[in-house]
Amino acid sequence: MSAAFTRRGLVLGAAALGVAGVGPALDEDVVGQPLRPWRRGGLDIHHIATGRGDSTLIIGPDGTSMMIDAGASGTPPPASLDIRPGPERRAGEWIGRYARRHLAATGEPRLDAFLVSHLHPDHLGDVGPDTPPAPNGAYQLTGVSDVAALVPIGLLVDGGYPDYAFPRGVDAPFARNYVAFVRERVRAGGRVERFRVGAADQFAPRRAAAALPDFEIRNLAANGEVWTGRGTETRRLFPPIESLARDDIPDENACSAAIRLRYGAFGYFAAGDLTSNSFDGALPWRDVETPAAQAAGPVDVAVAAHHGMFDATGPDVVRALKPRVWIIQAWHAAHPSPDALERMLSQRLYPGPREVFATGLSPANELAHKWLTDRLAARGGHVVVRVAPGGGSYRVVVTDNHDEADRVFSISDHRRS
């Protein structure tokens, strides 16, 4: 499977790029060696590649930690998925172990916050005949609940709490299991909040002795509500749900939570499975991703929503975000769609160099879209964005997900201009 990852191995130290004021700390990742631990002042964003869904671990400059999603799709997983590091553990266990070993550097291996972008199995964990019960029997261990069993979670946030009724609720075993996990957590005194669109304080740094004025996580959108870019003001895109034909009611993807992270001049966009599809103009209000991206403005690094599928990352999303780096959380043969990847690479939508990293490109996808996938900067592995203290430069480090050694596959450096 060695062909599944990039051979670029580009190594350019910050000093070689003439980056002023960065210091030597960024220079220590070496191809073939384990990823160096997080350091105070730096911002690390890990896109964890298990082959079964999405998960992102963020370690802020003060050590405040956050996870977005812990997917575990398919239980048992179909043979078509390339599971990493392997089938001997559940995806949520691999993710929890990953978080535990990388959070050790903060001195406090806990997740200060966990954001569930939306209620789908590849973001919170499926249940099936092979899913074991939690020790107390209140729910089953998968995805988010598997992570919670391994790493304490301070605040759990999702778009549906407390009633999980909008726009019409999700009635499926994985959703019932997640809600049972939430109810048990609340009963035991754990904190759970509904995602507050427009807020910049729900995921505020929690470990700094003083405020971190250069660091912000802004809640951009969820449930059809979008930040306007002014204060904490929002607007609602969806018509009253009761006025809609059944087929027009927004699905769970369209309700995904989106955030923008800023550290100094560095910007990052992530939006779960939010979509920009207006059904060829028939339902313009179903495109939540475009106004969310426009509220975010240009960023350095953007995660392609909905795994780079055809119905997301529309042209106006690309024009608004203009990232230097795209990351596709890919694990299925359908990820990414060629039209979405073409837009990410388009010089007409915005000019300039860029790199597109995929966490796991399947051989079938590569075969179908080779003229585009040949242009990917990475085709498999954990994709780690390491932002230097202050946000003036960053690097993208791809690491090996065949085992838990976190060996570096490739490094590419970016200085903000």
Ligand SMILES: [Zn+2]
């Ligand atoms: Zn998804």
